[in-house]
Amino acid sequence: MTRTDRADALLEGIKRKRRVIVSPEGIPLDVRIAAHGERLTAFVLDMTFMTAIIVGLYLSLVPILFSFVPLFSSRVRAGMTLVLFTGFIVRNLYFLHFELAWQGRTPGKKICGLRVIARDGGALTPSALIARNITREVEFFLPLSLCLTLDADAGAWRQLSLLAWTLVLTFLPLFNRDHLRAGDLIGGTQVIAVPRRVLLDDLTLAARARPDETAAYVFTPEQLAIYGAFELQVLEEILRRPATRENDRLMADVCLKICRRTGREETISPEDARRFLNDFYAAERAELERGQLFGRFRADKTST
């Protein structure tokens, strides 16, 4: 778990699955692995779009076909064949096309904020995408067609064992920590969630009315030496929350705790809590960052 992640886990009780990939420049990047639900949603969306495309194609192809096929019975057969064939072609090219053109995103993935990346951190190659998408036939469409053609008479055991085996492949993402499906294993790819983050104002500057305004509350180095980076970042999260009554009460609580822990005698009124915490945050961050410059990183209050 990375440093920044710990604050999330504490405040919201979320533990996201994360992995580190190393970019070709050698920079470790922290990525969040897509959750099962997100991937399922993206897939269902893609299937819907694909079906729409197939139906559209079929509706435009049928009049051409019917204009030069005389017999009705062969019209029906030819029509059926055409549906299945366009289905096969479209579902194989749909994923490939979009994942190439949109940097590893299909329309469904784009909506869900997911992306395909190369697991080793290198460039995403066409051959990796071909590999991950051809395998989808075995993983999903084969069991599907097996389910649809289950025939009680013709060797039920054989069919069931076949189905069971293919379903193992289908549910492979549930059984490994990176949520890889067979296609990801073969293509060396991975699906991650990439949310958009905006750059928020620096709290140490935002809280001050004028740039030269000095802090109302002053802390001694001994008081600042109590906490570490983790507490600082939790405090930052709390300060960034919108001012609701609940958050105000939380802030007053935190205020009280800090005062007690640092041994400050004064009592801070709830109205001043935000001001106090802001000053404390600025002072604590300055202290910890200075320490970091000297190679002294304090992870949390328990570290020595």
Place this chain on the structure above:
Amino acid sequence: MRNAKVITKVHYEGQGMIMSEFTEARQSLPLRSAEFRRRREESWRRLEEYVERVEKSGISALSADEVQQLPLLYRAAASSLSVARNIVLDRSLLLYLENLTLRAYLVVYGPRVGMTQSLTGFFRREFPRAVREMRRHLAVVGLAMTVGVLGGYLLVRGDAAWFDLLVPEGLAGGRGPGSSASSLIREELFAPWPGFVEAFVVFANSLFRHNAMVGIFSFGLGFALGLPTLFLMAYNGLVFGAFLALHAEQGLTLDFLGWISIHGVTEILAILLCGASGLVVAGKILFPGHLPRVESLALHGRRAAGVVAGAVALFFVAGFLEGGFRQLVASTPGRYAFAATTGALWFCYFFCAGREK
């Protein structure tokens, strides 16, 4: 490190500063991290704006100038991130930089070619190369299939009742030990051409889909450590051997081989390619070498799956030949000539294509 603190303290105290003044002075100094952010923020914002545009409407949304700027800005952001991880404790800034670098990385190292380009590249170079690389696996599945053919042939020649056991009803299509030579000739080997739509659209397609599924399946079976792949190959051989024996019984061996070879050359090649790819996957799971299993699979599986994609294209050609041309070319020598041509073409393709650097 403790020493450094002591030294600064002594330094300040030496100048006659009392403790409270000292603390106050430290707190009114601008934070180093805020200064760091102020100096670089503009280039981050610019990168963010570029990345957002690419995410929205593709790389073509950037002008030539901006495309050149992109990697530079990306590298600047990446180095900012590295520095920030060491000197900044502002959580929102760290998260923003991480997110920005990741998104820019995905744009910079994302695929740069379109589908048509990558498909042509694949068929001109990667596919034949990958096939040449799996020669040994091809030999193994070829052997498995040959064993199957021999077995099927010998069994059915020994006792014709084996035919019904080996060949599923759907595949036999009414043919069996009871079929006479004339019915085989009339209804199978030299059956009349069913017409354009029936031949090229209906029959060719159903064959293609069926075969492609079998092929992809035998590749997927590689995940089950390869034995099922080999069985499937041998079984395909068995069925073929049984049919061969059935026709040999009636003295139609040459006609049968001609009839089947029109598409058989292409189709059997494609089946072998799928089987060989399955074996590659199985081999990499069983014997990963010095790499971890998952990585070794990713490294070689990519090529193997590519070969399967290529084999699907071969199946398409085979379905076309089988559905359309098999009954159109209605003489045995003509069929042999046709089959030999396809064989020679495939040989040239897999042997010569993609040799250049």
